[in-house]
Amino acid sequence: HAAKAKELRGKPGSLKDGTHIPLLANVGKPKDADPALEYGAEGVGLFRTEFLFIGNSEPPSVEEQTKAYTELLSRFPGKKVVIRLLDAGADKPLPFLTQEDEPNPALGLRGLRTLRVHKDVIEGQLKALAAADAQTNADLWVMAPMVSDEHEAAYFVKLGKSFGLKKVGVMAEVPSIALMADKVAQVADFVSIGTNDLTQYTMAADRTLGTVSNYQTAWHPAVLRMIKLIADAGNKYGMPVGVCGEAAADPDLAVVLAGIGVNSLSMTPVALDDVRAELANWTMDEAREKAEKALNGEFYKPAWGD
Ligand code: PEP
Numbered sequence: 001h002a003a004k005a006k007e008l009r010g011k012p013g014s015l016k017d018g019t020h021i022p023l024l025a026n027v028g029k030p031k032d033a034d035p036a037l038e039y040g041a042e043g044v045g046l047f048r049t050e051f052l053f054i055g056n057s058e059p060p061s062v063e064e065q066t067k068a069y070t071e072l073l074s075r076f077p078g079k080k081v082v083i084r085l086l087d088a089g090a091d092k093p094l095p096f097l098t099q100e101d102e103p104n105p106a107l108g109l110r111g112l113r114t115l116r117v118h119k120d121v122i123e124g125q126l127k128a129l130a131a132a133d134a135q136t137n138a139d140l141w142v143m144a145p146m147v148s149d150e151h152e153a154a155y156f157v158k159l160g161k162s163f164g165l166k167k168v169g170v171m172a173e174v175p176s177i178a179l180m181a182d183k184v185a186q187v188a189d190f191v192s193i194g195t196n197d198l199t200q201y202t203m204a205a206d207r208t209l210g211t212v213s214n215y216q217t218a219w220h221p222a223v224l225r226m227i228k229l230i231a232d233a234g235n236k237y238g239m240p241v242g243v244c245g246e247a248a249a250d251p252d253l254a255v256v257l258a259g260i261g262v263n264s265l266s267m268t269p270v271a272l273d274d275v276r277a278e279l280a281n282w283t284m285d286e287a288r289e290k291a292e293k294a295l296n297g298e299f300y301k302p303a304w305g306d
């Protein structure tokens with residue numbers, strides 16, 4: 001099993017019938033590009049930019065950011081690299097950007113909501129990304145976290161394009177954007193589903209609380225149905241839909257996601273071997289059948305037992 005997984009390492013993610021499901025890596029800082037390349041990632045599906053801001057008392061300069069983004073992009077010539085703008089707030093508090101007095105930070109100012117209040121930060125990031133893009137030849141995609149609906153998606157896409165970025169998209173992490181997915185698909189270049197937050201908000205269970213961790217599973221058919229809304233809209237309008245939350249790293253769930261119609265999967269690099277090996281065991285027809293069962297709750301164990 002392990003030997004087979006290693007043998008497949010140099011190959012793209014693919015179902016048994018040859019359907020290509022690109023397998024990408026989640027990366028937290030430029031040097032984490034090493035394991036991504038070692039495990040055969042076809043690119044980066046989620047580059048979290050928080051590391052540039054954590055531990056500082058003010059935002060990094062455009063020059064500092066350009067250097068970091070250039071360093072990452074230059075490791076992936078010709079490959080897709082999805083960079084996410086800063087996700088400050090809730091489980092990722094940053095002293096100079098985050099409200100301290102929110103009773104429910106997960107429902108407060110975070111992600112794009114924070115960035116809209118700190119326009120200088122969003123513009124500094126976009127400027128640095130455009131500069132890094134001009135110096136490298138990776139296929140750069142840029143997205144915003146915690147986007148609520150098609151209006152916020154349109155706002156971000158327009159802003160990103162005004163800085164010269166070519167592919168601008170959004171994360172789908174809250175039920176509101178999943179329910180509006182057909183509208184979103186008409187304004188965004190792509191959607192990346194963050195199943196960690198999408199599960200938290202669909203199940204109304206704080207992802208940081210051990211007492212309700214039973215609810216934090218994307219196997220819940222309610223979460224899968226949210227994902228299906230987004231995948232269906234993407235396929236209808238020809239807009240790529242990926243998954244970059246923990247769900248993509250579970251090999252059995254990866255098959256279900258492919259069957260639901262998700263186009264690419266991004267995960268921690270060490271999970272790539274097992275996901276690639278499992279996908280190879282299923283045709284698209286079989287994956288669709290499995291997805292149908294999952295959407296009907298056949299594989300879900302109730303949070304509190306029977
Ligand atoms: C997610 O919410 O699934 C996600 C990928 O983003 P993060 O875990 O950084 O919130």
Ligand code: MG
Binds near residue numbers: 173196197
């Ligand atoms: Mg998230």
